[in-house]
Amino acid sequence: SADAVAAGRFSLVLEDALRACQPILAEASAGWVLDDFALARASGGRSLSTLGCYLFERSGLIEHFSLDRSKLGRFFEEVESGHDEANPYHNRVHVASVLHKMHALLAQTDLAGRVVQGLAAEAGDASSEEPLVRLACLLAAAVHDYQHRGVSNDFLIRTCDEWAIRYNDSHVSESHHLAAAFSLLMQPEFSFLDVLSANQFRRLRGYVISMVLGTDLADHGSIMQGMASAMERPAGAHEGFLPRTDKEARLLLQLAIKACDLGHLTLPWGSHLCWVALLEEELFAQGDREKELGLSPISFLADREKPGVSDTQLGFFEALVLPLFRSLALAVPMAKRMLTAVEENHHRWKVASPGVKEEMREALAVARPSG
Numbered sequence: 001s002a003d004a005v006a007a008g009r010f011s012l013v014l015e016d017a018l019r020a021c022q023p024i025l026a027e028a029s030a031g032w033v034l035d036d037f038a039l040a041r042a043s044g045g046r047s048l049s050t051l052g053c054y055l056f057e058r059s060g061l062i063e064h065f066s067l068d069r070s071k072l073g074r075f076f077e078e079v080e081s082g083h084d085e086a087n088p089y090h091n092r093v094h095v096a097s098v099l100h101k102m103h104a105l106l107a108q109t110d111l112a113g114r115v116v117q118g119l120a121a122e123a124g125d126a127s128s129e130e131p132l133v134r135l136a137c138l139l140a141a142a143v144h145d146y147q148h149r150g151v152s153n154d155f156l157i158r159t160c161d162e163w164a165i166r167y168n169d170s171h172v173s174e175s176h177h178l179a180a181a182f183s184l185l186m187q188p189e190f191s192f193l194d195v196l197s198a199n200q201f202r203r204l205r206g207y208v209i210s211m212v213l214g215t216d217l218a219d220h221g222s223i224m225q226g227m228a229s230a231m232e233r234p235a236g237a238h239e240g241f242l243p244r245t246d247k248e249a250r251l252l253l254q255l256a257i258k259a260c261d262l263g264h265l266t267l268p269w270g271s272h273l274c275w276v277a278l279l280e281e282e283l284f285a286q287g288d289r290e291k292e293l294g295l296s297p298i299s300f301l302a303d304r305e306k307p308g309v310s311d312t313q314l315g316f317f318e319a320l321v322l323p324l325f326r327s328l329a330l331a332v333p334m335a336k337r338m339l340t341a342v343e344e345n346h347h348r349w350k351v352a353s354p355g356v357k358e359e360m361r362e363a364l365a366v367a368r369p370s371g
Contacts, residue, residue, distance in 0.1 A: 010073040013046075014046075017043045029054065032266070034051075034100040040092075040093045047093055051096045053072060056072060059138070072192040075192055082146050083145065083148065084147075084149070089278040091148075095145055098257075106134050112134050115252055119243075132200055136208050139204070144212045144257065157172060173216075214253070223251060256332075265342050266342055271363075273359060280301075283309060321342060
């Protein structure tokens with residue numbers, strides 16, 4: 001009920017991490033940029049659980065829904081431990097980075113208000129649905145890579161992995177991230193959402209599923225096409241995109257989480273270079289495994305004898321990244337800050353010299369001194 005009181009406390013370990021990271025968290029929660037690697041160091045490798053609990057508290061979601069802090073904290077700690085630190089890229093630092101970008105979109109723009117316009121037809125009162133949408137957005141960002149194996153869906157399919165068999169070669173990793181995360185939420189010690197009504201939980205679950213499945217790049221074309229079609233109609237008196245249906249609202253949510261998932265492209269040049277280096281490292285490691293298994297051909301950008309991620313950034317920006325962030329800025333004009341940052345990094349790649357490889361290595365050594 002509205003007058004219920006949020007229960008429980010975060011664990012002492014989490015409380016200590018929150019205190020130690022207070023300056024970084026306060027600065028990040030007020031703006032568009034989080035120093036991912038500084039937070040990882042300051043929190044002792046607990047950036048996801050620390051940031052997650054901080055943002056749930058700071059955004060008013062704990063108070064609004066009367067969430068149990070001890071369950072929420074345990075949930076975030078469990079999700080955090082489900083990210084393999086052996087993955088150079090798909091690890092808890094990446095997830096914290098995506099979670100921060102989603103928070104920034106919710107806090108700095110009217111994204112949630114736009115989404116509920118389209119959902120109102122099904123959910124009823126738009127104003128009461130907005131906090132649920134915000135909760136769903138942060139939850140989706142936090143679990144979108146839960147238990148990621150550091151390999152692509154195509155690799156799992158080609159090797160007849162048990163995940164590929166279970167999910168019939170469709171959204172293989174994303175289906176696992178969702179199923180595993182919701183299985184956690186069903187367990188009493190992690191069930192911080194048990195305060196929601198059955199109807200609220202069903203709707204929230206639907207939003208989270210739409211968003212996490214939308215992070216599969218296999219669906220990139222259809223999501224971009226869907227948004228382009230929906231935005232063809234005249235905007236009327238409103239600037240940007242106001243969804244008119246549930247389907248259009250979910251498309252906008254998918255566009256938003258896709259931009260957050262690629263959020264490193266909006267970071268300052270040095271941080272962006274770190275993430276490019278880490279993704280290249282992870283893909284080359286997959287390529288090495290493919291060679292060991294005798295797979296042919298080796299996956300795109302995964303063969304260390306050929307050009308990798310750092311050699312193909314310009315094409316990636318022009319074919320996928322710029323259209324994505326342009327679409328988001330058209331739909332949600334207050335998100336133009338993300339597009340501007342992407343355009344700045346695109347320009348840096350255009351004028352980059354061969355020395356960019358050395359620049360990448362140096363940036364990584366600063367970000368991960370122990371790595």
